[in-house]
Amino acid sequence: xxxxxxxxxxxxxxxxxxxxxxxxxxxxxxxxxxxxxxxxxxxxxxxxxxxxxxxxxxxxxxxxxxxxxxxxxxxxxxxxxxxxxxxxxxxxxxxxxxxxxxxxxxxxxxxxxxxxxxxxxxxx
Numbered sequence: 607x608x609x610x611x612x613x614x615x616x617x618x619x620x621x622x623x624x625x626x627x628x629x630x631x632x633x634x635x636x637x638x639x640x641x642x643x644x645x646x647x648x649x650x651x652x653x654x655x656x657x658x659x660x661x662x663x664x665x666x667x668x669x670x671x672x673x674x675x676x677x678x679x680x681x682x683x684x685x686x687x688x689x690x691x692x693x694x695x696x697x698x699x700x701x702x703x704x705x706x707x708x709x710x711x712x713x714x715x716x717x718x719x720x721x722x723x724x725x726x727x728x729x730x
Contacts, residue, residue, distance in 0.1 A: 628655075628679045629701035632669045635659075636692040644669060651685065652678020670701060 635644075644657050653674040660668040673679040679700070687698045 622676065622680065626676060626680050626683075627700055628673045628676050630671045630673070630679050630683055631699045631701045632671060632686075633667065633697040633699075634694050635667045635669055635696065636694055637666050639692065644671070647686070647689070647691065648682055651682035 639659075641657060641659065644659065645654060648654055648657065648671045651673075654671060655674050656670075656672040658670045658672075660666050671679075671682070673682065683698050683700060686696055689696045689698070
């Protein structure tokens with residue numbers, strides 16, 4: 607596949623940094639952006655396997671984009687970070703499962719703390 611206009615071809619022999627992977631995490635998306643618009647924006651950089659758009663209150667404006675090829679994901683991150691869409695600048699990062707696990711653990715701790723507080727309030 608040829609690179610988009612204005613981009614140099616990426617050599618498949620280049621050693622990639624360890625944080626680079628096929629899954630990218632996108633923040634600051636317009637809430638009303640459609641799946642087709644996401645495919646149009648991110649599909650310019652390569653074949654996409656899947657796009658998952660956040661739809662709950664705490665995940666609105668975010669999406670995960672999974673590329674078929676790691677070099678396509680690298681190209682998308684390099685070119686779309688700071689890209690202007692409907693009055694917003696996109697934040698495009700490589701997916702880091704450790705960060706999301708940490709966030710999930712913190713959320714569980716908060717929920718457990720709220721349960722304990724509720725039990726204490728009932729006891730008093």
